[in-house]
Amino acid sequence: MVETENTSPPSVPPAEVEEVELYHATSFWTKYVFSQDAKIIAIQYSGVAIAIGFVALVLSSLIRLQLGFPEMFDFITPETYYQFVTMHGMIMVVYLLTALFLGGFGNYLIPLMIGARDMSFPYVNMLSFWIYFLAVLVLVGSFFVPGGPTGAGWTLYPPQAILSGTPGGKGLGIILMLVSLALFIVGFTMGGLNYVVTVLQGRTRGMTMMRLPLTVWGIFTATVLALLAFPALLVATVMMLFDRLLETSFFMPSLVEFGDQLSYGGGSPILFQHLFWFFGHPEVYIVALPAFGIVSDLISTHARKNIFGYRMMVWAIVGIGALSFIVWAHHMYVSGMHPYFGFFFATTTLIIAVPTALKVYNWILTLWNGNIHLNTPMLFSLGFIVTFLNGGLTGLFLGNVIVDIPLSDTMFVVAHFHMVMGVAPILVVFGAIYHWFPKISGRMLHEGLGKIHFWVTFVGSYLIFFPMHYIGLVGVPRRYPELGDAAFIPDSVATLNSFISLAAFTVGVAQILFLYNVFWSLRKGRPSGSNPWRATTLEWQTPHTPPAHGNFGPELPLVYRWPYDYSVPGAAEDFLAQNDPGSLDSGSST
Amino acid sequence: MTVVLIFLAVVLSTSIWWLSHQRLGAKPWLESGLKNLDHGSHKVSLPKAKIGLLVVLAVVGMLFTLLFSSHFMRQEIEDWRSMPLPNMLWVNGILLLAASLYLQSALVVARRQATRLKILGRGTSMPVSIENNGKHGNSVKSMLINACILTVAFLIGQSITWYELNGNGIFLSGNPSSSFFYVLTGLHGLHIIGGLVALFHTTALAGSDTQLHKIVNKIDLCALYWHFLFFIWCAMIFVMLGWTYDPLIELCKRVIS
Numbered sequence: 144m145v146e147t148e149n150t151s152p153p154s155v156p157p158a159e160v161e162e163v164e165l166y167h168a169t170s171f172w173t174k175y176v177f178s179q180d181a182k183i184i185a186i187q188y189s190g191v192a193i194a195i196g197f198v199a200l201v202l203s204s205l206i207r208l209q210l211g212f213p214e215m216f217d218f219i220t221p222e223t224y225y226q227f228v229t230m231h232g233m234i235m236v237v238y239l240l241t242a243l244f245l246g247g248f249g250n251y252l253i254p255l256m257i258g259a260r261d262m263s264f265p266y267v268n269m270l271s272f273w274i275y276f277l278a279v280l281v282l283v284g285s286f287f288v289p290g291g292p293t294g295a296g297w298t299l300y301p302p303q304a305i306l307s308g309t310p311g312g313k314g315l316g317i318i319l320m321l322v323s324l325a326l327f328i329v330g331f332t333m334g335g336l337n338y339v340v341t342v343l344q345g346r347t348r349g350m351t352m353m354r355l356p357l358t359v360w361g362i363f364t365a366t367v368l369a370l371l372a373f374p375a376l377l378v379a380t381v382m383m384l385f386d387r388l389l390e391t392s393f394f395m396p397s398l399v400e401f402g403d404q405l406s407y408g409g410g411s412p413i414l415f416q417h418l419f420w421f422f423g424h425p426e427v428y429i430v431a432l433p434a435f436g437i438v439s440d441l442i443s444t445h446a447r448k449n450i451f452g453y454r455m456m457v458w459a460i461v462g463i464g465a466l467s468f469i470v471w472a473h474h475m476y477v478s479g480m481h482p483y484f485g486f487f488f489a490t491t492t493l494i495i496a497v498p499t500a501l502k503v504y505n506w507i508l509t510l511w512n513g514n515i516h517l518n519t520p521m522l523f524s525l526g527f528i529v530t531f532l533n534g535g536l537t538g539l540f541l542g543n544v545i546v547d548i549p550l551s552d553t554m555f556v557v558a559h560f561h562m563v564m565g566v567a568p569i570l571v572v573f574g575a576i577y578h579w580f581p582k583i584s585g586r587m588l589h590e591g592l593g594k595i596h597f598w599v600t601f602v603g604s605y606l607i608f609f610p611m612h613y614i615g616l617v618g619v620p621r622r623y624p625e626l627g628d629a630a631f632i633p634d635s636v637a638t639l640n641s642f643i644s645l646a647a648f649t650v651g652v653a654q655i656l657f658l659y660n661v662f663w664s665l666r667k668g669r670p671s672g673s674n675p676w677r678a679t680t681l682e683w684q685t686p687h688t689p690p691a692h693g694n695f696g697p698e699l700p701l702v703y704r705w706p707y708d709y710s711v712p713g714a715a716e717d718f719l720a721q722n723d724p725g726s727l728d729s730g731s732s733t
Numbered sequence: 734m735t736v737v738l739i740f741l742a743v744v745l746s747t748s749i750w751w752l753s754h755q756r757l758g759a760k761p762w763l764e765s766g767l768k769n770l771d772h773g774s775h776k777v778s779l780p781k782a783k784i785g786l787l788v789v790l791a792v793v794g795m796l797f798t799l800l801f802s803s804h805f806m807r808q809e810i811e812d813w814r815s816m817p818l819p820n821m822l823w824v825n826g827i828l829l830l831a832a833s834l835y836l837q838s839a840l841v842v843a844r845r846q847a848t849r850l851k852i853l854g855r856g857t858s859m860p861v862s863i864e865n866n867g868k869h870g871n872s873v874k875s876m877l878i879n880a881c882i883l884t885v886a887f888l889i890g891q892s893i894t895w896y897e898l899n900g901n902g903i904f905l906s907g908n909p910s911s912s913f914f915y916v917l918t919g920l921h922g923l924h925i926i927g928g929l930v931a932l933f934h935t936t937a938l939a940g941s942d943t944q945l946h947k948i949v950n951k952i953d954l955c956a957l958y959w960h961f962l963f964f965i966w967c968a969m970i971f972v973m974l975g976w977t978y979d980p981l982i983e984l985c986k987r988v989i990s
């Protein structure tokens with residue numbers, strides 16, 4: 144890391160923002176371990192999320208090992224296969240993406256971007272991380288208990304999730320999974336409280352809601368969604384724990400298992416599905432909205448153009464957020480629901496496509512005639528736009544009841560959701576890391592390695608997931624460790640599966656390149672200075688890089704303009720930072 | 734899922750109402766410079782702890798309305814047998830209500846005293862012990878203590894209810910109606926216990942030297958939380974009484990089909 148001083152401290156009149164008492168760490172422990180500084184917490188969150196994410200990546204390779212080369216590896220039994228699939232899905236969605244976007248990027252960027260010294264409740268913020276860490280430990284612990292982790296699928300549908308036929312169902316596996324989720328939710332709620340209150344209360348003078356960078360809008364709205372959606376998962380996990388441990392019958396119907404009549408009776412598995420997807424669908428947007436926001440800022444900065452239709456972008460984020468609560472049952476078309484419900488949910492699902500499509504148009508119009516710098520963050524952003532569009536289109540297919548019914552539970556669904564909520568957000572994560580790494584460490588990531596990383600990941604992902612659509616269309620079901628000799632499955636499927644697996648291993652290995660780049664650049668990277676991308680938002684205007692405790696110097700910055708004044712005619716450089724008064728007398732610019 | 738959607742609609746429309754006052758129609762790309770510096774930068778005028786509490790209440794509200802929704806969906810299934818609610822519950826309800834009212838009056842008195850001090854020119858930022866300020870201070874502290882005692886009594890009452898039900902053979906794992914009873918009341922009790930920690934803290938502060946306005950804010954938060962939990966408690970009883978089998982609902986069902 145290098146420390147740089149901002150050479151030209153912006154000359155601004157003092158801010159009349161009431162100063163908050165800042166917590167000051169005194170020892171190593173309170174400074175770096177039990178830290179209450181949002182920036183440290185952000186790094187802790189990101190570190191743990193990425194580490195556990197690598198576990199999920201390894202699991203995906205094991206899944207592909209089995210699917211590509213069935214019966215070659217003795218250590219992958221049907222049971223372990225289910226455990227790999229379940230843990231892979233759950234970790235990727237909850238413990239990696241949710242934690243990284245909100246706990247990682249949220250903590251780092253919210254205070255810096257809105258001109259605050261820290262989060263509103265730093266102590267609660269610290270607790271949030273440590274509870275998350277505990278949740279991850281419990282999750283990891285479940286790999287080592289007798290019977291192993293749960294193999295119920297990331298959806299954990301009862302009754303199978305807590306029966307003996309499912310790996311971990313009668314052992315500790317499922318219990319630890321549920322406990323870990325409950326912990327995660329409690330921890331997240333503490334963090335989420337901070338993100339919301341900080342955005343509402345901590346903004347510096349002049350930072351109106353309509354001057355917030357879209358990154359903050361995305362993270363803010365996603366946090367609101369998460370705060371309101373996670374309780375559904377909590378209720379479901381608590382009730383399932385009771386069913387499993389205390390023999391209540393919330394979700395469990397009467398059952399005969401291996402000839403024994405179980406003590407359950409009358410419970411409703413469909414009730415669980417409702418609760419799960421009431422959380423599960425908003426979860427897609429919890430991951431997508433921060434990605435939307437970040438991508439907007441990245442393409443605007445790296446194409447040196449103001450974002451097209453800022454207002455509409457904001458409205459779309461809020462609109463998508465609100466709508467995402469009334470589409471959940473599109474995951475339940477095959478649960479035997481009333482056709483009118485299916486019709487209703489298909490309609491709402493298609494309506495949500497409107498604001499989403501609008502965002503895609505606006506990104507493209509932002510790029511139109513822009514001065515596009517094809518550097519790594521830009522490449523990842525472009526990759527995101529294409530991939531998200533792709534996954535969105537297959538989403539329109541699946542949103543229609545008649546199309547979904549034959550495709551439900553096939554590899555087509557797997558290909559679809561990997562495009563929208565797997566590959567697309569991960570590309571943004573990488574883009575964001577390449578973009579903000581200089582601020583966090585004071586050094587640039589290596590550009591050449593970054594480009595190789597991008598191309599292998601991007602092309603590789605398409606080689607993995609494009610053929611998977613075809614496999615699904617042919618009718619290959621998901622969650623099957625082996626296909627056997629089914630008459631409807633052509634031979635080409637086996638060939639394709641091996642091919643996909645080879646592509647998956649390549650993508651997996653390419654991520655080591657990224658890790659290497661991070662560690663190498665931390666020590667040897669080119670010093671970046673305080674604002675290498677010539678960006679406008681406040682985090683690039685801090686007096687120190689990496690930002691010191693308290694983020695800004697003695698005075699908080701004053702905000703004079705929106706965050707997208709790029710390519711301003713007549714400006715000294717081609718941009719005006721948000722805290723740049725510009726020509727004081729004029730009421731407008733650009 | 735109707736109940737939870739109604740609650741969600743309330744939360745979301747409040748947020749969107751607030752947002753709509755944030756000049757969402759502004760054209761930020763046309764507005765720059767000092768002139769517009771404070772134009773529309775409305776922060777929420779509440780103290781941050783209160784906003785925080787409101788957010789928490791929204792989350793807690795979701796939690797309970799989701800359970801209510803689940804209750805309604807589960808009670809449609811034939812094996813459901815409504816459970817007679819123990820009479821003790823009504824006593825408990827009154828205890829909780831009384832605690833809530835004590836907190837409210839403590840708030841009123843403390844606020845009045847804060848304004849009085851301000852008028853006397855002594856400023857609220859001066860360290861003033863409530864207790865040392867005549868009978869007002871004493872009454873605030875004793876009201877807080879009463880609220881604590883009543884709440885603890887409520888918790889004891891709830892435990893007695895559980896104990897009696899268990900004695901009568903109504904267990905957690907019995908009919909789903911009793912499972913829901915235990916889960917709902919248990920979760921509610923946990924939230925009360927959480928609140929009690931804060932209330933004890935506030936009560937302790939009320940005795941020592943402290944800044945008056947700080948403690949007023951704290952009492953304010955406690956009172957709000959208690960009102961909310963009392964409200965949830967009433968809703969809970971309402972749901973568990975099974976009043977949804979009302980002729981009204983039946984009528985609606987018939988109209989639809």
Ligand code: HEM
Pocket residue numbers: 200203204206207210228229231232233235236240295296297298557561564565566569607621622623647650651
């Ligand atoms: C190299 C990257 C990845 C590969 C090769 C991969 C591959 C797979 C495969 C083969 C399955 C199992 C399909 C089945 O048999 O049902 C699966 C499931 C899943 N994956 Fe991935 N995946 C990757 C990344 C991700 C990411 C980034 C996410 C984040 C959203 C994700 C989320 C899921 C989910 C939710 C499931 C479903 C688990 C279940 O069925 O319970 N995956 N993945």
Ligand SMILES: [Cu+2]
Pocket residue numbers: 423424427470471473474
């Ligand atoms: Cu969905």
